[in-house]
Amino acid sequence: MPCPSALSSEPFPEVAAPLEEVCAPTPRDRAAALMFALSRRPETDGRPVLFAASRVWLGENGRPYGPGLAGAALILTPVSTAAEGLWVLEQALRSGAVSLALGAVDGASLAQTRRLEFAAKEGGSVGLMLPRAPEGLTAARRRWRIETALSAPDAEDPRAPGRTRLAAGMTRGRGERPGVWMMEQDDETHRLRLADRLAGFGPPSIAGTGAATGLAA
Incomplete structure (x- = not known):
């Protein structure tokens, strides 16, 4: 996990590009991703x-866990192959019926991801790939590396975990400088926001890496 001095001073890109890619370096980072x-x-x-x-x-x-997604319904689509997953993503993005289409798909080629980018622009949606690891060149404008972080301190009980935190590293950005931003979950909006740059940092710990992840076994 980066120390405060390693965090980027550049503005965080709040608005998503038509197609982005998010990777988790280890299995324990997948929920954060x-x-x-x-x-x-x-x-x-x-x-x-x-x-x-x-x-x-x-x-x-x-x-x-669909009900944990505030402000929108979740459509879960199990697929059997990567080709089927890419087809589902393309059709959903082009339809304009979804705000965001995520795909846990590996091995997509540059040509396939370009189709997704064009479909996202056509439908006014955001497409996001979740490969197990960054592989080769894709049409994604940004590639993110997401790592779990120690939760923020709880103001009322130092023994309790506070807000969920993660480190969002942009390793590639078309026309943008790479950087790392510390993010935390807002208790009211249930969305991520920039965390205090100076508080609550420490070495990563499996036992102390978080609160709600939105995953249910």
């Missing part, structure tokens, strides 16, 4: 969110 991915949905967009994932992925990581 999914939380970050869901936060890329425009706040005022009430259209549903679609999540396409293979049955193997769902078996390993659990199913997202």
